[in-house]
Amino acid sequence: MKSKLGLSGAKVTAARKLADKIAVPVQKFIGAHTTVTVERATLRLMGADMADSNGVPVPNAVVDSLKGNLGGGAARWYANALVKTGKSPSELNTEIAGGLDISKLPLADARAIEKKGAELVSAFDKKVSANVAHRNERLAKYKENMHSPLLYVIVATGNIYEDVKQAQAAALQGADIIAVIRTTAQSLLDYVPFGATTEGFGGTYATQENFRIMRKALDEVEAQTKRYIRLVNYASGLCMPEIAAMGAIERLDMMLNDSMYGILFRDINMYRTFVDQNFSRMINARAEIIINTGEDNYLTTSDAVEKAHTVLASQLINERFALNAGMKTKFMGLGHAFEMNPDIKNGFLYEMAQAQMAREIFPEHPLKYMPPTKFMTGDVFKGFAMNAMFNFVSKATGQSIHLLGMLTEAIHTPFLQDRYLAIKNALYVMENMNDFGDDIEFKKNGIMVTRAKQVLDETLEFMRDVEKETLFNAIEKGLFAEVKRPKNGGKGFEGVTEKGPDYWNPFETYLKRELGVKEAAKCK
Amino acid sequence: MQIKPYGDTLNDGAVQLSFTLPVKCSGKAREAARLYVLKLGFKHCNVVEASPLSDEFTFFVAYAHTDVAIDYDKVDYVEAVSNVMNMDGVNDFIREKIKRKVVVVGACTGTDAHTVGIDAIMNMKGYNHHYGLERYPMLEAYNLGAQVPNEKFIEFARKNNADALLISQVVTQKDVHVQNLTNLIELLEAEHLRDKFIVIAGGPRISNKLALELGYDAGFGSGTYADHVATFIVRKMEEKLNR
Numbered sequence: 199m200k201s202k203l204g205l206s207g208a209k210v211t212a213a214r215k216l217a218d219k220i221a222v223p224v225q226k227f228i229g230a231h232t233t234v235t236v237e238r239a240t241l242r243l244m245g246a247d248m249a250d251s252n253g254v255p256v257p258n259a260v261v262d263s264l265k266g267n268l269g270g271g272a273a274r275w276y277a278n279a280l281v282k283t284g285k286s287p288s289e290l291n292t293e294i295a296g297g298l299d300i301s302k303l304p305l306a307d308a309r310a311i312e313k314k315g316a317e318l319v320s321a322f323d324k325k326v327s328a329n330v331a332h333r334n335e336r337l338a339k340y341k342e343n344m345h346s347p348l349l350y351v352i353v354a355t356g357n358i359y360e361d362v363k364q365a366q367a368a369a370l371q372g373a374d375i376i377a378v379i380r381t382t383a384q385s386l387l388d389y390v391p392f393g394a395t396t397e398g399f400g401g402t403y404a405t406q407e408n409f410r411i412m413r414k415a416l417d418e419v420e421a422q423t424k425r426y427i428r429l430v431n432y433a434s435g436l437c438m439p440e441i442a443a444m445g446a447i448e449r450l451d452m453m454l455n456d457s458m459y460g461i462l463f464r465d466i467n468m469y470r471t472f473v474d475q476n477f478s479r480m481i482n483a484r485a486e487i488i489i490n491t492g493e494d495n496y497l498t499t500s501d502a503v504e505k506a507h508t509v510l511a512s513q514l515i516n517e518r519f520a521l522n523a524g525m526k527t528k529f530m531g532l533g534h535a536f537e538m539n540p541d542i543k544n545g546f547l548y549e550m551a552q553a554q555m556a557r558e559i560f561p562e563h564p565l566k567y568m569p570p571t572k573f574m575t576g577d578v579f580k581g582f583a584m585n586a587m588f589n590f591v592s593k594a595t596g597q598s599i600h601l602l603g604m605l606t607e608a609i610h611t612p613f614l615q616d617r618y619l620a621i622k623n624a625l626y627v628m629e630n631m632n633d634f635g636d637d638i639e640f641k642k643n644g645i646m647v648t649r650a651k652q653v654l655d656e657t658l659e660f661m662r663d664v665e666k667e668t669l670f671n672a673i674e675k676g677l678f679a680e681v682k683r684p685k686n687g688g689k690g691f692e693g694v695t696e697k698g699p700d701y702w703n704p705f706e707t708y709l710k711r712e713l714g715v716k717e718a719a720k721c722k
Numbered sequence: 723m724q725i726k727p728y729g730d731t732l733n734d735g736a737v738q739l740s741f742t743l744p745v746k747c748s749g750k751a752r753e754a755a756r757l758y759v760l761k762l763g764f765k766h767c768n769v770v771e772a773s774p775l776s777d778e779f780t781f782f783v784a785y786a787h788t789d790v791a792i793d794y795d796k797v798d799y800v801e802a803v804s805n806v807m808n809m810d811g812v813n814d815f816i817r818e819k820i821k822r823k824v825v826v827v828g829a830c831t832g833t834d835a836h837t838v839g840i841d842a843i844m845n846m847k848g849y850n851h852h853y854g855l856e857r858y859p860m861l862e863a864y865n866l867g868a869q870v871p872n873e874k875f876i877e878f879a880r881k882n883n884a885d886a887l888l889i890s891q892v893v894t895q896k897d898v899h900v901q902n903l904t905n906l907i908e909l910l911e912a913e914h915l916r917d918k919f920i921v922i923a924g925g926p927r928i929s930n931k932l933a934l935e936l937g938y939d940a941g942f943g944s945g946t947y948a949d950h951v952a953t954f955i956v957r958k959m960e961e962k963l964n965r
Binding site: 363366367371386498539571572575576609611614618680 | 740741742773775776777778779781833834835836837838841845847850867869893894895896898926944945
């Protein structure tokens with residue numbers, strides 16, 4: 199694609215170098231630590247599942263039994279229990295759910311444990327390879343039928359079976375991607391609930407069974423839609439890596455996964471989030487799941503015109519952390535949003551400049567573009583017009599993942615017809631102006647070119663400040679999203695543990711090897 | 723005064739409707755939609771659009787007329803606040819009549835994770851060119867964010883000698899907001915703190931009427947700015963002082 203903005207390549211390179219430097223101390227910390235949910239995710243990858251009669255999931259029961267002794271990792275104990283009991287993972291899960299404390303079992307010979315670990319890694323590798331192959335085969339088969347950008351809608355009834363009806367209807371209307379929004383507050387649960395669920399507020403619990411139910415439902419409509427419908431859920435909150443593990447196993451296609459969202463917008467401890475996001479991204483990367491980052495949130499809490507540079511800075515930081523987790527750029531769905539006040543004169547030009555800038559700076563990335571929410575009102579008719587403008591910018595600037603705006607955004611979780619109207623709006627606008635982006639050039643030193651240049655300059659300045667402060671201090675001082683988060687504050691800090699000399703995690707080793715992640719990150 | 727909706731002539735009673743029925747799109751479905759609208763009490767229904775949403779659902783747009791009228795003079799509603807003051811007006815009012823800083827504590831309490839409402843009212847920046855309460859020199863404003871348990875919220879308010887509490891609720895599925903708002907009032911009453919604070923509810927689905935029914939001093943819905951809330955707080959405080 200020919201550049202319209204003529205941004206300075208040297209400045210973009212400088213910004214990427216700053217992101218690299220910003221990530222260095224954080225990556226050092228990550229390499230030396232694990233968390234309760236990283237260990238639980240590892241157990242899930244090994245086959246741990248189910249919950250006891252009080253609803254405590256098996257991975258939690260195991261990790262809780264190792265309290266104060268987690269520096270060696272949890273994997274050894276699970277592998278050991280399999281060796282000692284001679285049971286399969288699902289048989290062992292039943293035993294643990296019934297009260298077996300595997301931390302009390304004497305340790306078998308290290309070689310036997312390692313052999314068991316290798317066996318479980320191989321089983322997971324087979325499973326995830328099959329998922330990737332299945333997805334790629336379907337994507338190739340239906341290549342011509344997918345929309346560009348991909349049309350993304352959400353379902354959020356709280357009841358997975360009701361979600362299924364709405365998701366299938368949306369897919370038939372033209373949606374390419376279905377996201378099941380999580381129930382409010384799940385991000386703050388330090389466990390993943392078990393089983394199918396029919397109760398939730400503003401969304402539906404992310405559980406492995408719910409993933410399975412929705413995956414099956416979307417595969418069912420494939421024959422009718424002649425498209426592979428992608429499924430999205432949230433690898434965010436206190437269980438980032440565990441949900442990533444579930445997503446890899448159940449063939450989710452995209453996951454919300456931001457390196458700093460939990461810290462800033464959910465008050466989760468920063469050390470916890472940094473360690474968790476790294477492991478979750480390695481799992482996502484191996485499963486070839488596209489991550490969606492959450493830069494849109496910067497614009498709902500701060501002004502979209504004044505704080506545009508924080509979006510670009512966050513995109514660059516998210517890109518760097520994803521690279522450090524071995525992820526390829528084609529799986530990085532960096533986020534941004536159409537959130538300027540609709541009363542601003544020429545606001546449309548600023549929005550278009552920002553979207554075009556993201557496209558030019560991140561040419562291979564499946565950028566995720568979010569619709570207007572902050573300035574949506576009960577005036578659904580004006581809202582529908584705003585969404586048309588958003589659809590226009592998205593198509594004209596070649597965005598990849600397009601979250602459809604709902605005319606009732608400010609009112610309720612979408613009605614069946616709201617999604618239909620949104621899809622109709624997008625298909626009309628995007629078909630009608632299909633090649634518009636290719637057909638135009640931007641005026642040299644015009645409003646859009648000037649605006650993009652200004653945002654890039656501000657981003658550089660901002661990132662220099664962050665680099666000087668270090669990312670930890672910058673977050674503590676409120677440089678991002680005007681939210682201050684103390685280093686040792688927030689939720690989940692007690693779940694962070696330094697890795698001991700005997701730390702053993704065959705899945706971490708396997709993921710790093712597969713993804714080409716350098717061990718250098720581990721040095722102090 | 724009897725009134726009816728106005729389409730293009732006085733008292734024509736014209737109403738626009740849109741809805742979905744759980745049936746496959748067909749001529750029969752369209753007729754069912756028309757009859758359904760008539761059953762709602764409308765006259766002369768015209769179904770102008772029927773679109774299939776899937777094999778099981780059809781979306782309709784319809785226009786209809788109604789004979790039902792309402793006596794406007796008998797409508798009972800009290801606005802939470804009238805003659806709204808701007809930021810400077812509120813600050814002058816506090817300096818002259820209250821003579822000390824007013825402490826306001828706000829949060830989106832319960833399980834609701836949305837800060838957009840409380841931020842619009844409280845953040846320095848405000849919303850749509852209306853500065854938030856944090857900007858008011860004569861206010862000491864604390865925004866505790868989202869997912870704050872009601873107990874912690876009250877504890878913070880007590881420790882900081884709050885004058886007014888702002889509770890934002892955005893998620894309203896299954897009336898979760900009503901349960902949470904009721905819980906807060908019950909906690910305040912149990913601790914004999916209800917009269918110590920001016921307690922205000924806010925959110926896109928909150929009306930003054932609902933808030934009063936739930937035992938709040940006022941409720942603010944969409945279209946509210948910090949000015950409205952601040953004006954209400956300081957007038958109410960003056961009222962309390964003069965009591």
